[in-house]
Amino acid sequence: MPKHKKKQYLFPRRLMEAIWFLSDADTCLEFVAALRWPDAEPVCPHCQEKGAYFLKSRRIWKCKACKKQFSVKLGTIFEDSPIGLDKWLWAIWLIANAENGVSSHELARSIGVTQKTGWLMLHRIRLAMQAESFEKLEGEVEVYETFIGGKAGYMRKDKK
Numbered sequence: 001m002p003k004h005k006k007k008q009y010l011f012p013r014r015l016m017e018a019i020w021f022l023s024d025a026d027t028c029l030e031f032v033a034a035l036r037w038p039d040a041e042p043v044c045p046h047c048q049e050k051g052a053y054f055l056k057s058r059r060i061w062k063c064k065a066c067k068k069q070f071s072v073k074l075g076t077i078f079e080d081s082p083i084g085l086d087k088w089l090w091a092i093w094l095i096a097n098a099e100n101g102v103s104s105h106e107l108a109r110s111i112g113v114t115q116k117t118g119w120l121m122l123h124r125i126r127l128a129m130q131a132e133s134f135e136k137l138e139g140e141v142e143v144y145e146t147f148i149g150g151k152a153g154y155m156r157k158d159k160k
């Protein structure tokens with residue numbers, strides 16, 4: 001099991017704390033894991049079963065029930081993006097701490113991604129903040145494909 005079982009993670013408020021916190025990949029992973037699975041029992045996104053073991057070297061879990069592997073990103077807004085968790089958390093930190101809002105240009109410049117990527121991150125994070133959850137929202141995959149792949153026809157699936 002990852003170490004987050006006994007720790008309480010609070011998102012850092014001060015810039016200096018954030019720099020320390022977000023510079024460690026394990027801390028980022030533990031933070032998101034603790035956020036998603038507050039009882040420290042990862043839930044398999046493939047079969048919804050609990051009981052998975054952590055493969056430390058690869059920073060992923062393997063489900064005991066269905067034998068499939070999953071990362072902490074799978075099933076969240078961070079999924080389907082090559083952007084590292086640290087950059088996602090930096091973006092969240094910047095957005096959460098900006099008094100007058102952050103533009104996609106500013107975000108892109110601050111974390112070192114393209115403006116397109118900055119726009120995508122900003123869009124997803126805002127939706128997640130409104131929903132108060134980083135679990136993937138219906139329709140988001142279509143938005144991403146339309147945006148990145150330039151495909152026509154954004155079809156939003158309505159929630160039932």
Ligand SMILES: [Zn+2]
Pocket residue numbers: 044045046047048049063064065066067068
């Ligand atoms: Zn499973």
